[in-house]
Amino acid sequence: xxxxxxxxxxxxxxxxxxxxxxxxxxxxxxxxxxxxxxxxxxxxxxxxxxxxxxxxxxxxxxxxxxxxxxxxxxxxxxxxxxxxxxxxxxxxxxxxxxxxxxxxxxxxxxxxxxxxxxxxxxxxxxxxxxxxxxxxxxxxxxxxxxxxxxxxxxxxxxxxxxxxxxxxxxxxxxxxxxxxxxxxxxxxxxxxxxxxxxxxxxxxxxxxxxxxxxxxxxxxxxxxxxxxxxxxxxxxxxxxxxxxxxxxxxxxxxxxxxxxxxxxxxxxxxxxxxxxxxxxxxxxxxxxxxxxxxxxxxxxxxxxxxxxxxxxxxxxxxxxxxxxxxxxxxxxxx
Amino acid sequence: xxxxxxxxxxxxxxxxxxxxxxxxxxxxxxxxxxxxxxxxxxxxxxxxxxxxxxxxxxxxxxxxxxxxxxxxxxxxxxxxxxxxxxxxxxxxxxxxxxxxxxxxxxxxxxxxxxxxxxxxxxxxxxxxxxxxxxxxxxxxxxxxxxxxxxxxxxxxxxxxxxxxxxxxxxxxxxxxxxxxxxxxxxxxxxxxxxxxxxxxxxxxxxxxxxxxxxxxxxxxxxxxxxxxxxxxxxxxxxxxxxxxxxxxxxxxxxxxxxxxxxxxxxxxxxxxxxxxxxxxxxxx
Numbered sequence: 378x379x380x381x382x383x384x385x386x387x388x389x390x391x392x393x394x395x396x397x398x399x400x401x402x403x404x405x406x407x408x409x410x411x412x413x414x415x416x417x418x419x420x421x422x423x424x425x426x427x428x429x430x431x432x433x434x435x436x437x438x439x440x441x442x443x444x445x446x447x448x449x450x451x452x453x454x455x456x457x458x459x460x461x462x463x464x465x466x467x468x469x470x471x472x473x474x475x476x477x478x479x480x481x482x483x484x485x486x487x488x489x490x491x492x493x494x495x496x497x498x499x500x501x502x503x504x505x506x507x508x509x510x511x512x513x514x515x516x517x518x519x520x521x522x523x524x525x526x527x528x529x530x531x532x533x534x535x536x537x538x539x540x541x542x543x544x545x546x547x548x549x550x551x552x553x554x555x556x557x558x559x560x561x562x563x564x565x566x567x568x569x570x571x572x573x574x575x576x577x578x579x580x581x582x583x584x585x586x587x588x589x590x591x592x593x594x595x596x597x598x599x600x601x602x603x604x605x606x607x608x609x610x611x612x613x614x615x616x617x618x619x620x621x622x623x624x625x626x627x628x629x630x631x632x633x634x635x636x637x638x639x640x641x642x643x644x645x646x647x648x649x650x651x652x653x654x655x656x657x658x659x660x661x662x663x664x665x666x667x668x669x670x671x672x673x674x675x676x677x678x679x680x681x682x683x684x685x686x687x688x689x690x691x692x693x694x695x696x697x698x699x700x701x702x703x704x705x706x707x708x709x710x711x
Numbered sequence: 712x713x714x715x716x717x718x719x720x721x722x723x724x725x726x727x728x729x730x731x732x733x734x735x736x737x738x739x740x741x742x743x744x745x746x747x748x749x750x751x752x753x754x755x756x757x758x759x760x761x762x763x764x765x766x767x768x769x770x771x772x773x774x775x776x777x778x779x780x781x782x783x784x785x786x787x788x789x790x791x792x793x794x795x796x797x798x799x800x801x802x803x804x805x806x807x808x809x810x811x812x813x814x815x816x817x818x819x820x821x822x823x824x825x826x827x828x829x830x831x832x833x834x835x836x837x838x839x840x841x842x843x844x845x846x847x848x849x850x851x852x853x854x855x856x857x858x859x860x861x862x863x864x865x866x867x868x869x870x871x872x873x874x875x876x877x878x879x880x881x882x883x884x885x886x887x888x889x890x891x892x893x894x895x896x897x898x899x900x901x902x903x904x905x906x907x908x909x910x911x912x913x914x915x916x917x918x919x920x921x922x923x924x925x926x927x928x929x930x931x932x933x934x935x936x937x938x939x940x941x942x943x944x945x946x947x948x949x950x951x952x953x954x955x956x957x958x959x960x961x962x963x964x965x966x967x968x969x970x971x972x973x974x975x976x977x978x979x980x981x982x983x984x985x986x987x988x989x990x991x992x993x994x995x
Contacts, residue, residue, distance in 0.1 A: 401821050404900045408817025411810045413829055415870030420836055423847030430850070439850055487736055494733065500982065501740035507978035508746070509929030511946045512967045515953050516746045519960060520753060525762070529749070532766035562746065574990035615838075623842040626931045634954045646842060646932075653846050654936055664846040671843050679838045 424672060431665035441662060449666035458640065459667070462648040469644060470621040472557045477617050478610070480561065481568035485576055486602070488569075499573075503566035510626030513559050518545060518631050522555040545631060547641045552632065556642070559627050564620070568613050575609030576602070615682040619675060625650070645671055750971065753964035761960045772961070781965045789966055792948040797973075799864045799934070799944060800927040806869040807923045808916060815878025816904050819885070830879070836872035842932060849936045859939035868933055874919045877988065881915040882908065918988020921981040928974050945970045 431449050433441035453459050484502055488495055505513070521529050524543035531541045544551045579602065587601045603610075625646040632639055638651060649671070650656075653664025753761065755770035755777060782789055818826050818833075841848060848867050857863030885908060893903045909916070934944045949970060952963055978985070 402823065402825075405817050405821035405823060405826065407901070408813045408821075408904075409826070409829055412814035412870055412875055413832075415810065415866075416832065416836060416872070419848055419851065419867040419870055420839075420841070420844055421832075423844055423851045424839075426850065427844075427847035430847075439854060484739075487732060491733065491736065494736075498736050498740055499986075500979075501743050503982070503986075504975070504978060505743060505746070507925055507974045508971055509931065509946055509974075511929075511931055511950045511953075512750065512971055513746065515949065515963065515967050516749050516753075518953065519958075519963075520749050521746075526764045527762045527766065529766055532764075562743065566743075570986055570989050577990065619838060619840075623840070625842060630931075630950055630953065635956060636954070646845075649846060650932075654849055661846065661850060668844065668846050672839055675839050675843065676835075679835070 424668065427661075427665035427668045429665070430662050431669055433662050435660065435662035435665070437659040437661075439661065445662070449662045450670070453663055453666050453670065458643060459645075459648055462643050462645045465642055465644045466622055466624075468553070469556070469624060470618060472553065473560055473621050474614060474617045476557065477561055477564055477568060478614055480565045481572050481613070482606075482610075484565065484569045485572035486598075488573065489576065499570075502569055505563050505565075506567045508563060510559075510563065511630050513563055514627055514630030517555050517559045522551075547639055552642055555631055556627060559631070560624070564617075568617070571613055572606070572609060575606045579605045611682060611685060615678065618678055622646075622671070622675060622678075747971075750964055750967050754961055754968045755965075756961055758959065758961055777961065777965050778969070781962055781969065784962065787948060787952065787962070787966065788943070789945070789948065789969065792943055792945040793969070795938070795942050796928060796945040796970075798861055799942070800924055802861065803865045803869050803927040804920055804924045806865065807871045807874050807927075808920055810869060811871055811874035811919065812878050812909070812912075812916065813904070814875045815880075815882055816908060818875070818879040819882035820890075820900070833872045833875055833879075837876060840872070841868060845932060845936060848933075852937060858937055859941050861942060863937040864934060864942055864944075868927070868930070871923065874923060877919050878912075878915060881912065881988070885912065914984050915988050917981050917984035921977060921985045922988075924977055925974050 430441065432444060432446060434443040434445050434448075435441035488498055491498060522544035523529075523531065524541065524546055525531070526535075526541055528541075528544070530544070534540065534542065542549075542551055544555055546552075583601050583605065584597065587597045592600065623646055624644050628642060628644055628647050629638070629650075632642055638647060643651075645667070649664055649667040652658050652660050653667070752768065752770050755773045756767070757772040760767055760771045781787070814829075818830055852858065852863045852867055855863070857866070889907050889911065890903050893907045898906065929946060930944075931946050931950065934942075934947050935950075938944055938947055945966075949963065949966055952958055952966070
């Protein structure tokens with residue numbers, strides 16, 4: 378050991394190496410610190426703080442003094458509106474998650490060999506991503522699903538002999554059609570792009586092999602495409618589920634009027650907003666309890682998804698391990 | 712022989728199916744573009760035609776004085792809302808891209824134990840984003856006295872786990888040799904990042920910039936909590952007028968038209984990078 382350091386005379390290189398190693402850590406800190414500090418202050422600490430507030434009576438105050446134990450949780454979990462909001466989320470997710478996934482996948486597959494029109498189609502399906510929920514809600518609420526006779530869908534309905542439907546008033550469950558179609562329009566293109574990316578990563582020789590084996594369209598889809606897409610699909614479904622859980626903009630903009638929100642179709646986030654910030658109550662303790670419950674549910678989703686996908690990932694990582702190579706390089710340098 | 716024939720049949724039916732597919736896709740594309748057309752149609756339709764029983768497809772009031780009226784309406788105060796949105800969206804985008812690029816570079820280039828921890832935290836935050844943490848973030852922002860200020864609009868939203876993760880994934884594949892050459896010339900990691908890595912990462916930077924800008928310009932929930940008169944954004948203005956009584960519909964949609972133009976332009980110009988970015992490093 379010592380002989381090798383002696384045989385390499387310049388101590389400068391040794392110092393450089395030490396400095397380099399320490400320097401690397403300093404540089405790492407310099408690069409990552411702004412992001413990490415921001416993440417801690419504006420995401421992590423607030424979650425902890427709201428967990429703290431959730432044990433206090435914090436109505437219209439930020440510095441509560443009355444410790445109430447689990448009363449906020451008890452109130453929230455027995456609150457029929459909060460329970461109903463969970464039901465609203467489940468119904469919404471049951472529609473929106475599979476529907477968005479299937480439509481995105483169908484479009485991604487359909488665009489695979491369209492030829493010259495591909496760019497036009499892709500842009501057309503993708504461009505709603507640029508639209509805001511507010512503007513989309515304007516079109517849906519005031520034109521497409523306007524309950525009055527001048528709504529577009531009502532006009533079309535009358536043409537085929539139907540009668541006007543009051544889409545968003547909470548009479549019947551018609552508002553679900555507006556809610557689901559709006560979100561579908563806004564999101565399908567984005568997930569289509571993610572799935573196209575997944576499709577592009579499937580090696581062409583697997584398709585060739587399937588063709589040689591005489592596999593038809595459906596067989597290829599079932600036995601080659603879908604299994605190879607499993608990782609991307611799992612990620613997309615997870616994103617969709619979390620997205621559905623956080624739905625706020627379209628519900629609020631389609632259904633609220635003059636600052637009040639009707640009792641029906643109140644998803645968890647809207648309910649949290651109304652009890653803690655936007656409504657008359659300003660109950661931050663209750664909002665804190667809601668945040669903890671909602672975060673807990675999302676973490677559960679995440680763990681479940683992680684559990685489902687890790688097996689797949691490990692198998693993939695066995696093939697190529699660039700990170701391991703990096704580590705080996707580091708070891709030999711140090 | 713039999714096999715060849717079956718191939719020919721699939722070939723012919725394949726061609727028929729292909730044509731059918733193009734037609735279906737074309738109709739779908741028109742449906743997807745329809746809302747954009749309806750915004751345009753509504754903006755340039757007179758109030759009478761708007762509420763007429765018979766739906767008309769063509770605008771009857773194609774007159775650009777609509778836009779002039781829109782901008783001079785003091786109730787709506789659209790120029791101010793556009794300005795607030797521009798400052799918020801551009802500020803948030805620049806800061807997010809800067810902070811996240813640095814973090815992504817640090818995470819990709821200096822893999823150590825701390826990096827693993829930060830990366831885990833980032834991925835966890837990806838799943839629990841701001842929409843869920845709005846109550847605590849709002850409390851924090853109120854404590855800082857940042858209500859109705861650009862600081863309040865921008866700073867709590869600018870630490871994007873998504874952007875950092877995208878940059879990190881993309882920079883993992885950045886060729887080491889380029890940086891090593893700079894290192895030999897005596898450049899430190901900071902100058903290397905600015906002189907070598909940033910200029911060679913335009914694609915991913917454009918992608919993250921586009922996504923962040925669209926998200927910032929279109930954001931609703933956070934401005935709803937933080938913005939008041941001095942920082943009222945365009946989305947809030949539109950939402951407030953939509954949900955209030957006695958709306959002038961064409962004017963409202965002219966506002967919507969003005970609100971989507973900046974994003975659609977950014978989107979169309981940078982779409983190529985956006986698609987590339989999502990395709991190479993969106994998901995792994």
